[in-house]
Amino acid sequence: MNGTVVRNQLIFDFASGILGPAKSLFASTYLELNSDASKISSTFENMLGENLMDNENIHPKNLKYTDCMNNENIKSASNLKDPVTSFFGNLNNLKWKQVYKGFREFTATINDKDELKLIKMDPGVSVPLHSHGGKEYILVLEGSFCDEYGKYSRGDIQINDQKIKHTPIASKDTGCICLSITEKDVIFFGKYGSFLNLFTFIKSFFK
């Protein structure tokens, strides 16, 4: 599938509200950081708003309009603004886990199944050639990285599937921090492949 198609699908699924918590957080951060994506989302929302006009009516049983005028519980703002910080807290205070030198991760598990991961790479650090068992979504929050397919900076998204093999390298000046969702394990290739796949292998023993 074409990358733009997959990206638009993600935006559309977010706009319509069908995504689970992990992907919602990912997508809303993307829309915060990327004005093009945000414009696409607005187009979808206009369409979905039109649909709401024609939606069926299921009348609330115990709700009158006056109940909505004395409601003290309306929060000051939705926490969809700066979703990463409101979810993870200040990134500088996280207990990052060092996977190998210069490469750190911090992982949140949602409902025991979805994983939302922050990745921090020191300047110039690379990830050996690898591919993905399922789709992988990466959003750059700070700094930049590049790989065989291009350069990705703050607000850029990369969606990889099984067909993609790549060797990302963090910018020599800034390093990078990314938010990622990986549907299945990463598969490494080359000289150090087995060593880096250790985690995946070990995990499989324990299933």
Next chain:
Amino acid sequence: MEKSNLNNLMKRIQKDRDEMAFSQIFDFFAPKVNAYFIQNRIKFESSEELTQEVLSTVWVKSNLYDSTKSALSTWIFTIARNKKIDFLRKNSKINFKEEDIREFLYQDREIDINEENEAKKQIERINNELDEQQKIMIKMNFFENKSHKKIADELEIPLGTVKSRIRHILTKMQEFLR
């Protein structure tokens, strides 16, 4: 209802806090918003609460609506959509991974430390030499993210034993990887 009609009602709310105008907006949108939640598999009790929150936002925050930027139905749709996302997140179980087994295995090494065959042998050794209970404990600790306390409860063994056994297994695994 006509769009222009809805816009006029919204203007009356924004300018004059007109309650009758709000009651008409409510009558038009509340059943549609409620239906949106139910279509998204939210139970009736919750859908009604969420509908209340959406329509309350329309009343309390009416000044945030800008008719030059979007249709009223779009604004209300996005409020409902965001409420649904907040609702799902609030009802999710979120765990931050406290420990990552790779920290023990890779130990801050440069990645170019192993030849391919060597690594394969090491992995096999880990698989062969750990017994079933050891595997279960590693699984619970690192892949199910359970605390030592929880593991102790589930396996019905003392907390101190869990801690020392996991430490022992990790040391053993590290030896295999040397």
